[in-house]
Amino acid sequence: MSECAVKKVTEITTDEVEEISKWIDTEEYKEKNFARTALVINPAHACQPLGAQMVAYGFEETLPFVDLNAFTKNAKNDGLIPEDFPTPYANTPSFTGTHIHGYDAMLKSILAYLSEGKKAETDNGKINIIPGFDGNVGNLREYKRILSAFGIEGTVLADISDTLDKEFVGEAATLSLPIGVKKTDELLLKLSELSGKPVPAELVAERGHAVDAMTDAHQYLHNKKFALFGDPDYLLGLVSFLLEMGARPWHVLCSRATKKFTKEMQALLDSNPYGAGCTVYVNKDLWHMRSLLVTDPVDMMIGDTHGKFAARAAGIPLLRVGFPIIDRVNLHRTPIVGYTGAISLLTQIANKFLDIKDDTCEDRFFEMMR
Amino acid sequence: MSDLKKPAEGYSMEDTSQMLEDTLSIYTDKARAKREPHMSANDPDDSGCAIRSNRKTVPGVMSARGCAYAGAKGVVWGPIRDMVHVSHGPVGCGFYSWGTRRNLTSGTVGVDNFSPMMFTSDFQEHDIVYGGDRKLEKLCDEAHELFPLAKGISILSECPVGLIGDDINASAKQASAKLNMPVVPCNCEGFRGVSQSLGHHISNDTIRDYIIGTREFDGPESPYDIALIGDYNIGGDIWAAVKVLEEIGLNVKAQWTGDGQIEHIAATHKVKLNLIHCYRSMNYMCKVMEEKYGIPWLEFNFFGPTKIKESLRAIGECFDDTIKANVEKVIARYDAEMQAVIDEYRPRLEGKKVMVFVGGLRPRHTIGAYEDLGMEVVAAGYEFAHTDDYDRTYPEMAKGTLVFDDASEIELEKWVEHMKPDLVASGIKEKYVFQKSGIPFRQMHSWDYSGPYHAYEGFEIFARDIDMAINSPTWGLVKSPF
Numbered sequence: 124m125s126e127c128a129v130k131k132v133t134e135i136t137t138d139e140v141e142e143i144s145k146w147i148d149t150e151e152y153k154e155k156n157f158a159r160t161a162l163v164i165n166p167a168h169a170c171q172p173l174g175a176q177m178v179a180y181g182f183e184e185t186l187p188f189v190d191l192n193a194f195t196k197n198a199k200n201d202g203l204i205p206e207d208f209p210t211p212y213a214n215t216p217s218f219t220g221t222h223i224h225g226y227d228a229m230l231k232s233i234l235a236y237l238s239e240g241k242k243a244e245t246d247n248g249k250i251n252i253i254p255g256f257d258g259n260v261g262n263l264r265e266y267k268r269i270l271s272a273f274g275i276e277g278t279v280l281a282d283i284s285d286t287l288d289k290e291f292v293g294e295a296a297t298l299s300l301p302i303g304v305k306k307t308d309e310l311l312l313k314l315s316e317l318s319g320k321p322v323p324a325e326l327v328a329e330r331g332h333a334v335d336a337m338t339d340a341h342q343y344l345h346n347k348k349f350a351l352f353g354d355p356d357y358l359l360g361l362v363s364f365l366l367e368m369g370a371r372p373w374h375v376l377c378s379r380a381t382k383k384f385t386k387e388m389q390a391l392l393d394s395n396p397y398g399a400g401c402t403v404y405v406n407k408d409l410w411h412m413r414s415l416l417v418t419d420p421v422d423m424m425i426g427d428t429h430g431k432f433a434a435r436a437a438g439i440p441l442l443r444v445g446f447p448i449i450d451r452v453n454l455h456r457t458p459i460v461g462y463t464g465a466i467s468l469l470t471q472i473a474n475k476f477l478d479i480k481d482d483t484c485e486d487r488f489f490e491m492m493r
Numbered sequence: 494m495s496d497l498k499k500p501a502e503g504y505s506m507e508d509t510s511q512m513l514e515d516t517l518s519i520y521t522d523k524a525r526a527k528r529e530p531h532m533s534a535n536d537p538d539d540s541g542c543a544i545r546s547n548r549k550t551v552p553g554v555m556s557a558r559g560c561a562y563a564g565a566k567g568v569v570w571g572p573i574r575d576m577v578h579v580s581h582g583p584v585g586c587g588f589y590s591w592g593t594r595r596n597l598t599s600g601t602v603g604v605d606n607f608s609p610m611m612f613t614s615d616f617q618e619h620d621i622v623y624g625g626d627r628k629l630e631k632l633c634d635e636a637h638e639l640f641p642l643a644k645g646i647s648i649l650s651e652c653p654v655g656l657i658g659d660d661i662n663a664s665a666k667q668a669s670a671k672l673n674m675p676v677v678p679c680n681c682e683g684f685r686g687v688s689q690s691l692g693h694h695i696s697n698d699t700i701r702d703y704i705i706g707t708r709e710f711d712g713p714e715s716p717y718d719i720a721l722i723g724d725y726n727i728g729g730d731i732w733a734a735v736k737v738l739e740e741i742g743l744n745v746k747a748q749w750t751g752d753g754q755i756e757h758i759a760a761t762h763k764v765k766l767n768l769i770h771c772y773r774s775m776n777y778m779c780k781v782m783e784e785k786y787g788i789p790w791l792e793f794n795f796f797g798p799t800k801i802k803e804s805l806r807a808i809g810e811c812f813d814d815t816i817k818a819n820v821e822k823v824i825a826r827y828d829a830e831m832q833a834v835i836d837e838y839r840p841r842l843e844g845k846k847v848m849v850f851v852g853g854l855r856p857r858h859t860i861g862a863y864e865d866l867g868m869e870v871v872a873a874g875y876e877f878a879h880t881d882d883y884d885r886t887y888p889e890m891a892k893g894t895l896v897f898d899d900a901s902e903i904e905l906e907k908w909v910e911h912m913k914p915d916l917v918a919s920g921i922k923e924k925y926v927f928q929k930s931g932i933p934f935r936q937m938h939s940w941d942y943s944g945p946y947h948a949y950e951g952f953e954i955f956a957r958d959i960d961m962a963i964n965s966p967t968w969g970l971v972k973s974p975f
């Protein structure tokens with residue numbers, strides 16, 4: 124301990140707070156912020172074990188454990204777990220990849236474990252849908268409904284088809300998340316092709332409803348700018364939907380993504396005039412996003428709950444899509460995939476803008492109709 | 494404590510012991526031997542009755558416990574608002590604990606208030622292989638540059654950091670000298686100890702080693718200067734508590750650590766009394782300050798009007814007649830208000846039974862608040878308490894009720910099935926197990942996204958919440974007519 128006099132408690136002044144509050148909204152700050160290489164602030168990704176757990180929960184009566192390898196070996200040696208009790212495990216280190224890699228690794232492990240030595244000789248005619256990491260149970264139910272509308276027998280499982288096709292009998296197809304009309308069309312065409320059945324009238328009618336709703340409401344989204352963050356699958360689907368609506372994806376941020384994602388996203392944006400001007404950011408976090416929102420504003424942000432601070436700082440609404448949503452009820456029960464999902468997304472986005480207008484406009488512009 | 498609780502109706506030593514016997518029969522011999530000493534029918538007259546606690550959880554069971562990192566980040570360091578708290582290691586530990594504890598803070602986020610944010614070194618394979626020390630020094634520079642009003646940095650180690658043998662202490666020392674502010678290394682890797690409790694202790698020790706005594710309050714001292722210790726401002730708790738303490742004429746000079754400011758904490762050695770609410774997580778520093786600076790400390794309980802009244806009087810006893818007179822005035826003022834709350838809710842809650850299973854304080858501290866509402870706590874358990882916590886619990890519970898430690902999910906299910914409480918008050922991991930089987934439930938770590946529950950203001954909200962949990966008309970829909 125030094126001999127000099129102990130320092131006094133100092134208080135941060137309101138002037139200092141005001142000054143820094145202004146500064147963190149500037150271009151200059153944004154540059155400093157983007158120059159960061161070591162510190163991650165408000166990340167938009169989790170780690171592998173989360174994804175692995177999500178898979179385990181997807182199998183009924185399955186308990187996820189950490190550190191399974193040593194644990195199950197001991198337990199089996201001690202006779203606590205019967206030899207033939209299934210104990211698939213996956214290594215899901217927290218320091219590589221994200222929750223998405225964990226999901227894929229675990230699902231692959233479970234499927235490989237359960238199918239070991241049981242290689243089917245022939246295709247059983249069923250179709251499995253592997254939706255990938257998705258916390259929205261409404262989406263999973265929507266896939267089941269689509270399968271049953273087709274009259275297809277099948278199971279909804281996770282997207283690792285590219286690693287599975289070597290080991291499992293049957294055809295595999297990788298599609299992006301069916302958000303919006305075009306991506307849903309792709310899914311239904313694929314299901315029709317694989318099953319040899321036509322797209323059922325019920326779903327054709329649904330497509331009509333979705334397109335009807337989208338043309339009717341296009342004016343509320345047209346040219347509106349959006350910032351999006353989240354998992355690659357979700358982002359590709361959401362951007363596709365926004366482009367269909369004539370909306371402008373503007374900042375697309377994915378905190379851990381491959382080059383393949385960037386290429387795919389860029390191709391999607393380039394394929395549509397409304398994609399012009401959009402920038403794709405990878406390996407960036409939500410503090411970067413904050414800088415983007417305050418220096419180059421947009422009308423709405425789409426992402427999970429963790430975006431709420433950046434949205435508030437920018438004074439824009441956050442449409443909660445993705446995982447986790449821990450500050451609103453029931454959104455995980457509302458599908459955003461398929462044609463019904465498209466209607467739901469549209470409804471939420473358009474009505475949010477309309478609510479803001481009614482809540483904030485001057486009296487003389489407060490009108491009966493919108 | 495002289496006046497023992499009257500025995501709980503419908504619960505007896507024999508019945509509860511039999512229930513425990515049945516519960517333990519599900520285990521293997523080895524697991525049974527480990528778990529048996531952690532649960533008991535309460536016998537307050539028998540001083541030999543002692544629950545075993547603060548031991549390693551039986552591997553493989555579903556435990557509600559957290560890790561040492563959780564105790565450091567979520568409890569002690571995280572709520573200090575004017576510091577950057579770095580979750581050092583892979584992204585997950587910090588990501589999942591981000592914003593989930595509800596220790597509210599004031600100030601402008603990202604300017605002079607950093608608690609609502611999440612800072613991490615987001616370890617990649619490279620950092621695991623080559624070590625993260627350089628990254629750590631770099632990130633301290635970046636934090637200082639981007640957040641110039643931040644008054645310090647805490648480095649909270651996650652498991653891998655300890656496993657690869659990084660020397661965060663050296664990096665922190667260097668950064669501290671360079672940036673001219675406290676950079677506190679906290680070796681709170683999750684694998685240390687048996688629960689979050691060690692994280693509290695380690696963090697208290699770092700406050701002792703790096704913070705306390707490094708500042709003094711500006712302005713004159715007063716005999717009424719106190720520090721409020723062990724209130725983490727869940728849902729605004731500390732704001733409700735400070736309000737009452739100020740009303741009786743005390744100056745709350747430092748808050749540990751709810752909505753806390755590091756320089757105020759650093760000057761706590763200058764106060765006249767430390768008031769401690771959560772004994773489990775911060776008794777260590779109270780004892781240190783008592784030994785080193787001669788500051789007395791007093792445990793108090795701000796849950797429910799009965800305990801608040803008792804506590805205020807005990808606090809008054811530590812001061813002169815001015816404060817004592819203020820205490821009586823404040824009590825008289827709030828008595829009528831509290832009676833109105835009781836009159837409204839008690840008729841709907843009278844006789845209802847509660848099972849409480851939370852951290853290291855609330856299982857005993859909330860008992861009085863339930864009793865104010867005519868309810869009875871028939872089972873109380875802690876996730877990470879120690880012997881001194883249990884000693885403080887037995888007298889608060891009636892004979893034949895259940896006292897337990899570090900329960901597993903299956904044990905809880907068995908006990909709820911047998912004891913049929915009208916309310917289970919526990920955490921997020923337990924919530925859906927019980928709520929989805931039709932049993933009213935409140936999360937009592939986070940106040941189930943409500944609060945504050947402390948002090949007079951808090952009791953009104955507590956009463957409202959407990960009433961709605963038990964008497965919500967939605968329970969009437971559970972049984973389907975077909």
Ligand code: SF4
Nearest residue numbers: 560562586651652683
């Ligand atoms: S136990 Fe280790 S890895 Fe898990 S949250 Fe705690 S510090 Fe992180």
